[in-house]
Amino acid sequence: MKRRILAIMLGACVTVFVRPVRAEEPIQPIAPAKVTNPALVELGKKLYFDPRLSKSGAISCNSCHNLSLAGTDNLKMSIGDHWQPDPINTPTVLNSRLNLAQFWDGRAKDLKAQAGGPMVNPVEMASTHELVVNVVQSIPAYATEFKGAFGSDGVDIDRVTAAIAAFEETLVTPNSRFDKWLEGDKSALTKTELEGYALFKDSGCVACHNGPGVGGNSFQKMGVVEPYKTSNPAQGRVAVTGDDADRFNFKVPMLRNVELTYPYFHDGEAATLEQAVETMGKLQLGRTFTEEENAKIVAFLKTLTGDQPQIVLPHLPPSTKKTPQPQPFG
Amino acid sequence: MKRRILAIMLGACVTVFVRPVRAEEPIQPIAPAKVTNPALVELGKKLYFDPRLSKSGAISCNSCHNLSLAGTDNLKMSIGDHWQPDPINTPTVLNSRLNLAQFWDGRAKDLKAQAGGPMVNPVEMASTHELVVNVVQSIPAYATEFKGAFGSDGVDIDRVTAAIAAFEETLVTPNSRFDKWLEGDKSALTKTELEGYALFKDSGCVACHNGPGVGGNSFQKMGVVEPYKTSNPAQGRVAVTGDDADRFNFKVPMLRNVELTYPYFHDGEAATLEQAVETMGKLQLGRTFTEEENAKIVAFLKTLTGDQPQIVLPHLPPSTKKTPQPQPFG
Ligand code: HEC
Ligand code: HEC
Ligand code: HEC
Ligand code: HEC
Ligand SMILES: [Ca+2]
Ligand SMILES: [Ca+2]
Ligand SMILES: [Ca+2]
Ligand SMILES: [Mg+2]
Structure with missing residues (x-):
């Protein structure tokens, strides 16, 4: 009896996991996301949607990599701080984990290395890493989430970018x-x-x-x-x-x-x-x-359009008296 | 037996619906949203999140009334088209259905009348109703959704604003x-x-x-x-x-x-x-x-902070060759 159940279970597994992929083709299917640290992904999602990572308090990663628009903004050139045009077309963040390196010229080796860039790019979010960290650690609910996600206290730019990258790792589009x-x-x-x-x-x-x-x-x-x-x-x-x-x-x-x-x-x-x-x-x-x-x-x-990630919009924790004020018109 | 079940059911209903509200208090609880036309609400949600309702193609209702930030942007003055400051603080859209009229001065009688305003406000979305309608009706997936939501073909500004208002009607925050x-x-x-x-x-x-x-x-x-x-x-x-x-x-x-x-x-x-x-x-x-x-x-x-609406980010249908191009830097 036990054996029979095992056999049925194995059968089911085979059906689900070992699909007859056409091995001879030059294109392979997209694998679904594997989430190993859900607390880290959830934190990264909040940061990805948080406009307080910009100097103006108005631009988030999602402003240019809009997850309602397949991870881009469908503009020739994106709009950055003070309405400056970004000098190059914005690629999607969907499946960006598969890139051999990030950016059109590959100047960032991975998603974590990339994520520190736009925050301090004067034509994008126009902030500094110091300001980003000051903003995030001034918000107690964030501090608690960092502890939950990393296992110890502390907010630094390394952790901020690691969390964002962990979220981006989940932005895959299987099942095209x-x-x-x-x-x-x-x-x-x-x-x-x-x-x-x-x-x-x-x-x-x-x-x-x-x-x-x-x-x-x-x-x-x-x-x-x-x-x-x-x-x-x-x-x-x-x-x-x-x-x-x-x-x-x-x-x-x-x-x-x-x-x-x-x-x-x-x-x-x-x-x-x-x-x-x-x-x-x-x-x-x-x-x-x-x-x-x-x-x-x-x-x-x-036919290469896959399932778009289902994103429940995060609710961002409020700023406190210690949070540096946004400078939209400074 | 049937009677007993009925009695139990009624008992349950009473527990759930007739709660001992403190009638003498000057404040009453927020009622949860009642959705009568889910297709209309879903369409309105898409339009609410769609930056193509602006001339630049970059500003949506959610830019200033960010549902990650309790329906506002936490800025003193919002940022509109070409980074213009909006002249008055942006109120939240949460529970705005309860307002006797919309805007600080009450110049719009309800949510539907309000929704037509920001699209054509030159310091906000800077579009025209004609352009908004042209954009929306150039996108076949939208046209289909309008038919599903309204029961007949046709996109006009009246329907666009009705759909947005129907979505906003659901943005309530009960259970504080x-x-x-x-x-x-x-x-x-x-x-x-x-x-x-x-x-x-x-x-x-x-x-x-x-x-x-x-x-x-x-x-x-x-x-x-x-x-x-x-x-x-x-x-x-x-x-x-x-x-x-x-x-x-x-x-x-x-x-x-x-x-x-x-x-x-x-x-x-x-x-x-x-x-x-x-x-x-x-x-x-x-x-x-x-x-x-x-x-x-x-x-x-x-203690007046209620449950924030759970929003699954909509996936917006792509533009077509007929869709008027966004003009971010025009
Ligand atoms: C020799 C390498 C090479 C070949 C062959 C090639 N591509 Fe490309 N493709 C590129 C590069 C590099 C880019 C980016 C160019 C740029 O943006 O300046 C690109 C860009 C594209 C884009 C635009 C993608 C985007 O998001 O901007 C499409 C679509 C595309 N290729 C389709 C094709 C098709 C179809 C063919 C065959 C007819 C093809 N490519 C052949 C290298 C190649
Ligand atoms: C104002 C617009 C803007 C903002 C804000 C922005 N990006 Fe980008 N992003 C771009 C542009 C433009 C590029 C391409 C730059 C280049 O290649 O030189 C890019 C490239 C990327 C890439 C590389 C994709 C690839 O295929 O190479 C990733 C990943 C990315 N951004 C993630 C983010 C994250 C995470 C944030 C927030 C911390 C963010 N972006 C904020 C415009 C923006
Ligand atoms: C005579 C009417 C009146 C009384 C009494 C009153 N308020 Fe107000 N309240 C207003 C008006 C009108 C505004 C908007 C003023 C403005 O924005 O210029 C306001 C704004 C506020 C705001 C800011 C809300 C926001 O989102 O901007 C708070 C908080 C507030 N009131 C709390 C209180 C408290 C606490 C009291 C009692 C100490 C109180 N109010 C008494 C009429 C009143
Ligand atoms: C660029 C910023 C901006 C954009 C974009 C924007 N709004 Fe507003 N919204 C405001 C401001 C500022 C006010 C207050 C204006 C006033 O009272 O004169 C306001 C007022 C409102 C109100 C009235 C709330 C109240 O309490 O009176 C509603 C509802 C609303 N907006 C919904 C929307 C919708 C729907 C859209 C998209 C079609 C939108 N807004 C786009 C900034 C914006
Ligand atoms: Ca592109
Ligand atoms: Ca306010
Ligand atoms: Ca009314
Ligand atoms: Mg307005």
Whole structure:
């Protein structure tokens, strides 16, 4: 009897966990989030939504990486402190854990290293790490949560960024129709979408856009066959390595949820997926797609939209008399 | 048998619904939200969170009435389009359904009439009703939701504002400790808090702050005994009635969740509850509270914090090629 139950349980496990993934494909499914420290994730979520991490008291991570808008803001250039335009298009935070490094030029090695940047960027949140820590530790409910999440008292910038990164680790989008197809559900994609996928593989897009993120795992030149024309001053990876060969190399963006993360490219100049696909074909592969081919690739790309994270809006603990005042108009 | 079940059921109903409310008190408990058209509320929630209702594509109702911050932004003056300061402190949307009219001067008769205002206010969302409608109806998923919510095709400003108002109707905060005490739970308040409540009644605060909202149901002069000194140009109710007797009359703010809606007064000049209570005592009642009395009143006011609405962040449907582009820097 016991054995039979065990057998049934194992059977169930096999059905759930060992799905027939198409191992030969250059794209792999997105794994769901594993939460090991829920208190840390919950704290990170609060900090992610807290505008008091900015000098003005009005800009949070969620202002530019809006989780109602697939982790971005759908603007060509984001709006930072005092309405300054951010100089480069804002990538999504969804699945950003899969990136080989963070930022278009990869200058931050991981999410924790990245999270300290925007707070002190004068065109973004315009604060200082000292001010961020002073704000957070002036709020007793935060201090208590830090203790619960880290096991000891103390608020510092290391812990603030670790908590935010832990939250971002959970922002994954599994169960796209494409992933269902990868996992063996033949009815998940239409004929057109499959033809688009075949074109995506056969014409060479997968050389750069592959892996679970469909990108995010290498730096590549923007404009391989033909140069990319833009007035945006960003020079890409060379800013990090100093190596002239890296000039105009950018981290290949992941194409997960790309239907939702318009406009496209580091300068945000491509308003539609059709335009982005056309440009990629010409500049990266020297190939001009017919309208029909372009439409098929776009149809395929739209199958990469996964389940968006379900976020219950956090209730932020109130400031106290010790909390430094926001300076929106200072 | 059937009768007995009925009796038990009735018994249960009585326990749940007919609670021993202290009828003689000048403050009544907040009733939980009743949702009659969930599709309309869900649509309204999306619109409330949608920054595309602004010209810039970056400002939503939630930017200033942040539901992570008790429906306000905790700034003296909010930040509107192009970082313009809003000229008057932003009230919370929580329980705003209980207001006799909306805005500090009551110029909108209800939530629906109010909701059309900020979209077209040049220092707030800086859009036009035409543009808002064009944006919304260019998005097929919205069009479908409008049909589901209203029973027929069509997007117009009347429906947009009706949906937002329906969502706002659900933003109530029942179950504060004070309400539990009103409903008969004697252990819900401490001795200090009860003494604060006694002072609040005996010294005359309840003359203006009463009813379920603890305010929100009349316009009163700011500075009854002594004039209020401020550099803020707002003149209050006179702007609506043209009657000089209404000069410097403001809608009495509700004190529900007042612990969370700092800073205080129409000019946002009182940073703490202690300051606001002190000013009210002197200017409205000609009374100077001792430090201890002030602390007791503040302790009472903090018992008015209720359950904050649990909001699952909506996922907004993507724009299309027909959607007018946001103009953040135009
Ligand atoms: C004012 C807009 C703005 C704010 C606020 C902002 N970001 Fe960003 N974020 C950007 C832009 C722009 C980039 C790209 C910058 C670059 O690559 O040089 C970026 C990049 C990132 C990346 C890298 C993604 C990738 O694919 O490389 C992550 C992760 C991220 N931000 C998280 C955050 C967090 C966490 C916060 C809050 C602490 C935050 N951002 C606040 C605009 C913003
Ligand atoms: C040689 C490498 C390479 C190849 C091949 C390539 N891409 Fe890209 N792709 C990139 C890089 C690098 C970027 C970022 C360019 C930038 O923003 O300046 C990019 C950006 C994109 C974007 C915009 C993503 C965003 O969020 O901004 C799309 C869509 C895209 N590629 C699709 C394709 C398709 C479809 C193909 C095949 C037709 C393709 N790519 C081929 C490297 C490549
Ligand atoms: C840029 C800031 C800003 C934005 C955006 C904004 N509001 Fe407001 N809201 C205010 C301010 C300031 C007031 C008070 C104005 C007055 O009384 O003259 C106010 C008043 C209100 C009130 C009246 C509350 C009361 O107690 O009288 C409601 C309800 C409200 N807003 C809802 C909304 C909705 C719905 C939206 C989006 C469609 C919105 N607001 C967008 C700043 C903003
Ligand atoms: C004569 C009417 C009146 C009396 C009496 C009165 N208030 Fe007020 N109260 C108001 C008005 C009107 C305002 C708004 C004033 C403004 O913003 O300019 C207000 C504002 C407040 C605020 C700030 C709320 C906010 O969100 O900005 C608090 C707190 C407050 N009152 C508490 C009290 C207390 C405590 C007492 C008794 C000591 C009291 N009030 C007596 C009319 C009154
Ligand atoms: Ca983009
Ligand atoms: Ca009314
Ligand atoms: Ca206030
Ligand atoms: Mg307004």
